[in-house]
Amino acid sequence: MEKIPFITKEQAEEIAKTYPTPFHIYDEKGIRENARLVKKAFAWNKGYKEYFAVKATPNPFILKILKEEGCGVDCSSYTELQMSDACGFSGSDIMFSSNVTPAQDYELAYKLGAYINLDDLTHVDYLDKLTGIPETICCRFNAGGKFTISTQIMDSPEDAKYGFTREQMFEGFRKLQKLGAKHFGIHAFLASNTVTNDYYPTLAKQMFQLAVDLKNETGADIKFINLSGGVGVAYKPDQQPNDIMAIGEGVHKVFDEILVPAGLGDVAIFTEMGRFMLAPYGALVSRVLHKKHIYKEYVGLDACAANLMRPAMYGAYHHITVLGKENEPCTYKCDVTGGLCENNDKFAIDRMLPPVEIGDLVYIHDAGAHGFSMGYNYNGKLRSAELLLCEDGSVKMIRRAETPADYFATFDFCDVMDKYLNK
Numbered sequence: 001m002e003k004i005p006f007i008t009k010e011q012a013e014e015i016a017k018t019y020p021t022p023f024h025i026y027d028e029k030g031i032r033e034n035a036r037l038v039k040k041a042f043a044w045n046k047g048y049k050e051y052f053a054v055k056a057t058p059n060p061f062i063l064k065i066l067k068e069e070g071c072g073v074d075c076s077s078y079t080e081l082q083m084s085d086a087c088g089f090s091g092s093d094i095m096f097s098s099n100v101t102p103a104q105d106y107e108l109a110y111k112l113g114a115y116i117n118l119d120d121l122t123h124v125d126y127l128d129k130l131t132g133i134p135e136t137i138c139c140r141f142n143a144g145g146k147f148t149i150s151t152q153i154m155d156s157p158e159d160a161k162y163g164f165t166r167e168q169m170f171e172g173f174r175k176l177q178k179l180g181a182k183h184f185g186i187h188a189f190l191a192s193n194t195v196t197n198d199y200y201p202t203l204a205k206q207m208f209q210l211a212v213d214l215k216n217e218t219g220a221d222i223k224f225i226n227l228s229g230g231v232g233v234a235y236k237p238d239q240q241p242n243d244i245m246a247i248g249e250g251v252h253k254v255f256d257e258i259l260v261p262a263g264l265g266d267v268a269i270f271t272e273m274g275r276f277m278l279a280p281y282g283a284l285v286s287r288v289l290h291k292k293h294i295y296k297e298y299v300g301l302d303a304c305a306a307n308l309m310r311p312a313m314y315g316a317y318h319h320i321t322v323l324g325k326e327n328e329p330c331t332y333k334c335d336v337t338g339g340l341c342e343n344n345d346k347f348a349i350d351r352m353l354p355p356v357e358i359g360d361l362v363y364i365h366d367a368g369a370h371g372f373s374m375g376y377n378y379n380g381k382l383r384s385a386e387l388l389l390c391e392d393g394s395v396k397m398i399r400r401a402e403t404p405a406d407y408f409a410t411f412d413f414c415d416v417m418d419k420y421l422n423k
């Protein structure tokens with residue numbers, strides 16, 4: 001499928017007059033429409049709720065939009081809990097799915113009344129000593145082995161650090177019951193960025209069978225099953241995007257096959273999607289600063305991996321549109337790079353683009369999740385602004401760009417950087 005930017009070159013140039021490049025921009029209309037579709041896809045389940053994975057796009061303005069669309073939040077750290085609290089999420093609107101959890105994080109999650117999702121059997125005692133066990137508690141399951149759909153290996157849970165083994169799930173439930181837990185949740189995240197409508201239904205089948213076994217063996221009251229994240233997006237133009245309605249129906253079918261006959265028809269289905277909720281509705285917009293011809297052709301941008309790390313970190317593909325040249329033939333082969341002193345700072349390698357000129361604006365697609373949020377300050381690079389293209393067409397700043405004073409702020413305990421600290 002052709003990938004079409006949600007802003008034009010003219011819009012981007014207009015925005016750049018107020019907010020210099022690079023910037024991340026999000027499409028409110030796209031976010032809302034997609035969130036409504038997700039809700040519709042699971043409307044057959046009475047207790048359904050999407051808990052947006054805050055780590056994907058930790059911006060209060062985005063969280064508030066999702067809150068208005070009926071979503072909760074999935075947090076895994078102290079500051080994510082604080083941001084969610086400040087945005088008005090509380091109690092059962094918050095899922096706390098952490099691992100290697102510090103005491104203060106559990107204490108805050110408990111205080112906010114969040115659903116706590118334990119990552120390990122040893123956390124049962126750890127939490128019990130800290131806060132006591134809440135009435136409703138969730139355990140994260142790691143199925144081990146390979147996660148396959150038909151014969152295709154999707155991921156390797158056996159190599160993942162998360163969750164309880166199957167045996168530990170039973171032991172954990174019994175222990176939690178003794179410590180006062182009354183209601184239970186089950187969580188599992190077994191494959192990442194899946195682009196197939198079969199991931200959730202295949203995962204759901206495993207989890208539903210586990211839920212039935214847990215209920216039969218421990219008598220536990222299972223209140224929710226959290227399918228977590230992992231629903232991917234079509235980063236590449238030749239990929240077929242996931243169809244969330246088909247995914248919802250696929251889960252519905254196994255729900256009716258397994259849970260309903262076992263007397264578990266009241267179980268709520270939760271999801272914790274980050275990527276699927278936001279990735280396509282955010283872009284990184286950057287300007288071409290330099291062109292360079294050595295053994296290869298290079299196009300150097302004013303953005304770098306500090307603004308979007310996925311290509312450098314995972315070799316991930318992000319589609320690039322040269323704004324205003326959408327209809328020109330892609331005859332120019334180049335590496336698109338940032339300015340870090342790190343040769344992996346490349347947004348694209350051997351990419352075919354229309355002939356690019358200095359000053360062109362490039363639009364890097366699908367940066368709305370795990371984009372800005374993975375940013376860092378290597379080489380003293382500063383993080384960009386985040387902007388929102390509102391439903392009425394106006395543009396609102398939802399995070400200002402960092403300044404050198406922000407970068408030096410952690411030296412405010414002394415006077416060595418005062419010259420640049422605006423003190």
Ligand SMILES: *Cc1c(COP(=O)(O)O)cnc(C)c1O
Nearest residue numbers: 053097229230231272273274275
């Ligand atoms: C990262 C994460 C998610 C979201 O994953 P996506 O791939 O963005 O959907 C959900 N739950 C947990 C526990 C996570 O760590």
